[in-house]
Amino acid sequence: MANLVRAKISALGTYVPPRLLTNADLEKMVETSNEWIIERTGIRQRHIVDKGMATSDLAIEAAKSALQERGIPGSKIEAIFLGTVTPDMLFPATACIVQDKIGAAGAWGYDISAACSGFVYALQTAVKFVESGAHKRVLAIGADVMSSIINYQDRATCIIFGDGAGAVVVEPATDGNYMIDFIHEIDGSGACSLYMPGGGSRNPSSHETVDKKMHYVHQDGQAVFKYAVRKMTETSETILKRNGFTGKDVALFVPHQANRRIIMSAAERLGLKEDRIVINIDEYGNTTAGTIPLAMQTARQQGRLKKGDLVLIASVGAGFTVGAALMRWAC
Ligand code: COA
Numbered sequence: 001m002a003n004l005v006r007a008k009i010s011a012l013g014t015y016v017p018p019r020l021l022t023n024a025d026l027e028k029m030v031e032t033s034n035e036w037i038i039e040r041t042g043i044r045q046r047h048i049v050d051k052g053m054a055t056s057d058l059a060i061e062a063a064k065s066a067l068q069e070r071g072i073p074g075s076k077i078e079a080i081f082l083g084t085v086t087p088d089m090l091f092p093a094t095a096c097i098v099q100d101k102i103g104a105a106g107a108w109g110y111d112i113s114a115a116c117s118g119f120v121y122a123l124q125t126a127v128k129f130v131e132s133g134a135h136k137r138v139l140a141i142g143a144d145v146m147s148s149i150i151n152y153q154d155r156a157t158c159i160i161f162g163d164g165a166g167a168v169v170v171e172p173a174t175d176g177n178y179m180i181d182f183i184h185e186i187d188g189s190g191a192c193s194l195y196m197p198g199g200g201s202r203n204p205s206s207h208e209t210v211d212k213k214m215h216y217v218h219q220d221g222q223a224v225f226k227y228a229v230r231k232m233t234e235t236s237e238t239i240l241k242r243n244g245f246t247g248k249d250v251a252l253f254v255p256h257q258a259n260r261r262i263i264m265s266a267a268e269r270l271g272l273k274e275d276r277i278v279i280n281i282d283e284y285g286n287t288t289a290g291t292i293p294l295a296m297q298t299a300r301q302q303g304r305l306k307k308g309d310l311v312l313i314a315s316v317g318a319g320f321t322v323g324a325a326l327m328r329w330a331c
Helices: 023-027 034-041 055-070 094-101 115-131 188-193 207-211 221-242 260-270 288-301
Strands: 007-015 020-022 045-047 079-083 108-112 138-145 163-172 179-186 252-255 310-317 321-328
Touching: 007 055, 007 115, 007 179, 007 288, 020 023, 023 034, 034 260, 045 163, 055 094, 055 138, 055 163, 079 094, 079 115, 094 108, 094 138, 108 115, 115 138, 115 163, 115 179, 115 288, 115 310, 115 321, 138 288, 163 288, 179 221, 188 221, 221 260, 221 310, 221 321, 252 260, 252 288, 288 310
Parallel strands: 079 108, 079 138, 252 310
Antiparallel strands: 007 163, 020 045, 138 163, 179 321, 310 321
16 A cells, blocks of 8 residues: 655754864874875865764754754654764663753654664654654754774774764655655675774773774775775665666765765766765765765755755665665755
8 A cells, every 4th residue: 555644854954063173184193195085085174073072962963953944842853863873872872862952852762873874774764753654753863973983093094084963854745855765785794894893792891992992993995995886876776766767867966975986986887977966075074974964964055955856865884784765855
């Protein structure tokens, strides 16, 4: 039976901390150069938090901004799904802290650990609760403070990541502009290509785990790169095809911002020219679950996102986790 309720993004809010970490700053910290970073990743700077600021602080600002745009108080929100790999604490969920601070009394929710696909997974969850009729107003948030788990002596990882957050309000659609489809995959065979080995039940935090730097991100950059290009392309092609579209129909491709070369390789395979791709990695680096809402915001600020536009989003993250979504932009 056809699903009668469709869901849309009705508001978007984002937040990045004001402090900048530029390539020039990194040149003083590790053996690297501005030219190498720009050529190999496209990144010029990242925003990082001051000591004491946590993921919920960014998520709360992004959520408040989305609520303000929608013109509703936090008390109207029924559920909060928050994608992050850098929760304030292992538990309770950062979604709980956000719920309290935005005044969403009566709401429920949880964190979703899907790394760079965290926002897409949170969005899918929010959309399904709205489509099922269970809820009318839900927040989907992607937020990470990657600087809290980065080794700033490891040039292979410290140049890539930044901190940031984005939040959207999801509610029932009232016209033809709605979330059309999602695709998700996980592939645990790649678990050790990108991971933080310490601090969990496998290697609980100890002097030894800290001495071995297991509380930092470890990555096989080339394995991640190849997987990301292949999967971003495959899932994007599949979601377009099964909904009767081709790359030519896409008004805007909003990819996870991991590396400019990953984005351009995937876009080329999809037949998408640069004027239909959002890239803001130069400004923010890879903010993990924050990249896609931050990229949507950049597109809006550039006047490139209009109601009714066919928008394709795609992500690959640690896990591996894969996500893609297709929508008619609705706000
Ligand atoms: N500055 C200067 N040189 C660096 C460097 C840095 N920050 N990091 C690595 N290098 C060096 C390497 O040591 C290597 O030197 P060698 O040839 O003497 O051994 C050389 O540059 C090439 O290294 P390589 O790892 O092949 O570079 P790359 O072109 O693959 O770029 C990444 C490295 C990490 C930027 C790239 O692999 C990448 O972006 N991978 C995906 C990572 C990602 O997106 N993670 C998040 C996923 S959601």
